[in-house]
Amino acid sequence: MFNDIWIARKNAMCLARTLMVATIVIVIAVGTGYAFITAEDHDSSLTIVNEYDPYA
Numbered sequence: 001m002f003n004d005i006w007i008a009r010k011n012a013m014c015l016a017r018t019l020m021v022a023t024i025v026i027v028i029a030v031g032t033g034y035a036f037i038t039a040e041d042h043d044s045s046l047t048i049v050n051e052y053d054p055y056a
Contacts, residue, residue, distance in 0.1 A: 001033040008034035009050055016052040025052045 002008040008027050015036065016025040024039040027049040034049060042048075 001030055001035045003033050005034055005049065008036060012036035012050065013052050016054040020054050025054075026050070027052075 002011070005027075012025045012027045019025075025036055026039055026042055026046075027034055027036045028042075029047040029049055037046075039051075
């Protein structure tokens with residue numbers, strides 16, 4: 001988990017580019033920090049901050 005949104009966004013974009021699979025990487029807010037997950041792991045209870053599509 002990251003406390004700085006800039007670092008979370010940078011790592012999420014790097015993960016999306018590294019995986020290069022047909023999935024979206026999402027940055028979510030978790031308490032006072034941030035984390036990133038794939039779109040497949042997302043459920044409606046999470047707060048989405050950004051989405052990264054490696055093919056966009």
